[in-house]
Each structure stands twice: as C-alpha cells, then as structure tokens.
Amino acid sequence: ETGVTQSPTHLIKTRGQQVTLRCSSQSGHNTVSWYQQALGQGPQFIFQYYREEENGRGNFPPRFSGLQFPNYSSELNVNALELDDSALYLCASSSNLAYEQYFGPGTRLTVT
C-alpha cells in the first residue's frame, strides 16, 4: 500500500453538476498528478502540480481544474459534468517530479 489516499471512494453525480475529488500525497512528496481511467482503458494524464503550481496538462478541457495546497494535498474539480466523465480518477504523488509515481486507490465517479 502506498501512502496516497483519495476521497471519496465512490461518487454518483448528475450530468451538469460539479464535483471535487481530494488526494493526500505520500509523506515527503511535493508533486501530485491526476489521471482519468475509463473502463477498459489505461490512465490518461489530466494535469500535474509541483509545489502548488500547475506543471503540465493533458488534453482535457478547462472544466477540469485543480489545486495543490501548502501541505501538498490536492483537489481535482470538474464542472458541468458529462456522462463521459464517468471513470476512475487516480491521484499519484512523487518526490521532486520523479518519474516513479505512487498511486492512490482512486475515486470511482459515475455520472448519470
């Protein structure tokens, strides 16, 4: 088990609503990355935060936004939810932008 935690575990929202997912990084890690994993697919990179600044972004629309806090925990916010946003959202932490990332258990989001 890694020291990365995510909340909530499962979430059901309605199309058009907004959602906030949370991640606590492993102790000593200052970099957090978020990934979306649709059923049967590999994880897709959403964005990465390093020392509270966005350090890179994948091919996701602006309604996907994030924050990293001084304690290096992070939030992923998704506005105007669409059915295709239903997926497992994974948070991963690492130390100083290291390539090896430690993943949390994920948040399963269902949009109806």
Add this chain to the structure above:
Amino acid sequence: SQQGEEDPQALSIQEGENATMNCSYKTSINNLQWYRQNSGRGLVHLILIRSNEREKHSGRLRVTLDTSKKSSSLLITASRAADTASYFCATDARNSGYALNFGKGTSLLVTP
C-alpha cells in the same frame, strides 16, 4: 492519446508458468515503467528502466527495453494466482514534462 500499446490484450496461464507481456511506444523516451493494477484499484509501481538500460530484474520480474524498436517486454517467472491483474507500461515522452503515458494494458489471469 495513448503512447504505449501492450500486447497481448489478455493472457491466461497456469500457476508456475511464465508470463510475457510486450509494450510498444511511438516517441523517444527517458524511461519506461511497468505498473500493476488489481481489479480497478490504484496502480502499483513494479519497475523502471531507463532509456540507456537494456535489461533490468526485480525478484520474479525481468524487463527488457529496445529503444531502436521502441519496445519493451515484461516477463513474470513462476507465476502465482496473486499475479492476476492488469499490467500497464508507462512512458514519459521527452519534452512533455513528467506526465506518464499509459497503454491500454494486458489483463493477466493466472489459474491454480
């Protein structure tokens, strides 16, 4: 878009046999990693191989990397039922920050 592509998509073997999974990618990389995912949960880092390395071992795992063919293989020797999981290769494309690009994965089933 997904950089890596694993082959085969699914693999079924018996305990004690060896399992080989392959990964191909498209652009130049700094590193290639292999991760394991049990039943839609978080990913577990298995091994990282750098672009200047050709082979790496970790316990029952052996990874090879051929940068000229843009391919890698993961060998699990003497497989166990507990090895049943999905296996993903992840590459970090040069000039794209520290994002990981995952393939769709190989689903491995090890039967007793």
